[in-house]
Amino acid sequence: MTTLKDVAKQTGLGLGTVSRALSGHPNVRPETRRKVEAAARLLGYQSNGLARALRQNRSYSIGLIIPDLKNEFYTTAASVVQSMLATAGYRLIVCCSDNSPDVDVELLSSLIENRVDGIAHVPCTPEGSDAVRLMNPQVPIVEYARRSHARGVDSVLGDDERGGMEVIRHLADLGHRRIANIAGPPGLSTTIDRVRGFQEGCARFRLPKRGCPVLYGPSYDAQWGETATDEILDKHPDVTAIFASSSRGAMGALKALHRRGLSVPKDMSVVGFLNPAWLDVSDPPLTTYELPLAEMGDMTARLLLDRIRRPKPVRSAEPNVVRFDGRLIVRRSTAQPPTRSVS
Amino acid sequence: MTTLKDVAKQTGLGLGTVSRALSGHPNVRPETRRKVEAAARLLGYQSNGLARALRQNRSYSIGLIIPDLKNEFYTTAASVVQSMLATAGYRLIVCCSDNSPDVDVELLSSLIENRVDGIAHVPCTPEGSDAVRLMNPQVPIVEYARRSHARGVDSVLGDDERGGMEVIRHLADLGHRRIANIAGPPGLSTTIDRVRGFQEGCARFRLPKRGCPVLYGPSYDAQWGETATDEILDKHPDVTAIFASSSRGAMGALKALHRRGLSVPKDMSVVGFLNPAWLDVSDPPLTTYELPLAEMGDMTARLLLDRIRRPKPVRSAEPNVVRFDGRLIVRRSTAQPPTRSVS
């Protein structure tokens, strides 16, 4: 490929001048600039970002690690982050950890190795981004959606606990006394918080603790939602409402219920979590707790850019933790419990 | 950050030796290697990928440009591509063109500038990846899902035309004679092919051409599906089936139909395209044409890696064009047309 040197040779100018001309430096005669630009175009010159990054110690790229590229919980944020960063002149390197801690650490280190200017990270262990701190203590990191114990990293979170609580409030208002919670993997902060909200809600509305089981699972997938629902139906026949703390879990619940010929919400109320578009055309449309994912993504990008631009006196300052409230959306999947169990 | 030089100094060895030791070069005494590794660990050495890439003229990163980060049509492929590439030691830089040709070209050039080793690209104009060819004629490109007129690029496609045809066959078999097609944006190859399939199907099964309108829209979104459905209901009251050539379009159709109190499939049959998980729990579960997205993503990654590894005598060879067949999945959204219109 043609390089700056080629352009310099072609124009008869010096290397420095050509560089300045092409990068919009003020101290260049307009005419010279034009000449350089013409030559560059002529030769099909493409500047080499790697060389620039190496020299400037700045790559203008940012890493994003999410657990699943197909989950709109993450891709919605990714989409917003990517577009904000693009506007600011940064590229996004998207990686996928598949929720594996090992992969997570590998990715972190690969990003550092490629000298990204910042990292947005959905941690998949409580240790979270600590690994990165060791590799390079200065790269800005913001954790998204889940928090870890890592020190000095910003985080952007949804109010999962309040969400769980609001769901129970809604269900309790409707008259439900026995509610099952299809939860996610036990270690994740999202799971923990949503379950906590659920349990505090149960306590607050004086629901019988034994009547309100929490089922932890291997994932937030539809498959697990389906399995869990079968289990609930078999082992807890007096449950009248299911709170699936993910939308895919709710999908699985719906499948299992349909398969067994149960009608929602007549026989069983179902509530999801988060609000992908399809909840609106599901059978029946699902009541859910919605989180402002776009705003959360926006904030993630904002914090990152902030930390990158600010030299780093702030680094020692307290990390920012921003928590976003959601809202309950009531649709047709929740109703009063069947009379048989009002007792 | 600590560099190779630091490690060299620490061990008392030369730069070259340290480099070889750390990059697994055979000509290094095992003991030396151990010493180097220890020192590297001690100093927290992280090799600089930018410098390596600059020197080797190989970045081990690959660009992916898709129109929408939130659309599972693309993210499913992205997910597969990313994981295959990760296995092969490549990073994926994911960019989003928002279907804007301008952004598309910018992204292409930014990727080239960062010296990616290959590009996977969903083109958003018929010119497609031609821009890249001009900037750097040697970087391997594979186009995904849509084809363009660009020369010398591989492409991985779904059999959209056959899909459209199969849908019509199914509907015609059921007895439908007036079918509306909610299509996507007119310029895209996916739209063109699906519409062609639709129209050939109509011809083949001798459906009245005027009774089978095609509605081109601004996007493949739910919003457009909803608008289009309203239009169909108002302007083509004798239509008994809607073929929405995207799943989100089908979602919109369902919404509009529900809103107007129409029952699916009793009053109107609906068919989607592609098979995201929610089609199974929608009201009613949707008949659709499924494409093997994971395999398509796999093939995309495979072609890319192939081209990258093969020096490039093949470059002049004919580009590979791989087309994947899908299959019709019949669910409960399609049935015989209402008797009033059998006439």
Next chain:
DNA sequence: CTGAAAGCGCTAACAC
């Protein structure tokens, strides 16, 4: 097997 040196393409001082 190891050390020295050249140089990837660029930017940023520093002279002129």
Next chain:
DNA sequence: GTGTTAGCGCTTTCAG
């Protein structure tokens, strides 16, 4: 304003 030069951190000859 412009030319020259010194590296950024690494790999890779080429000698030894």
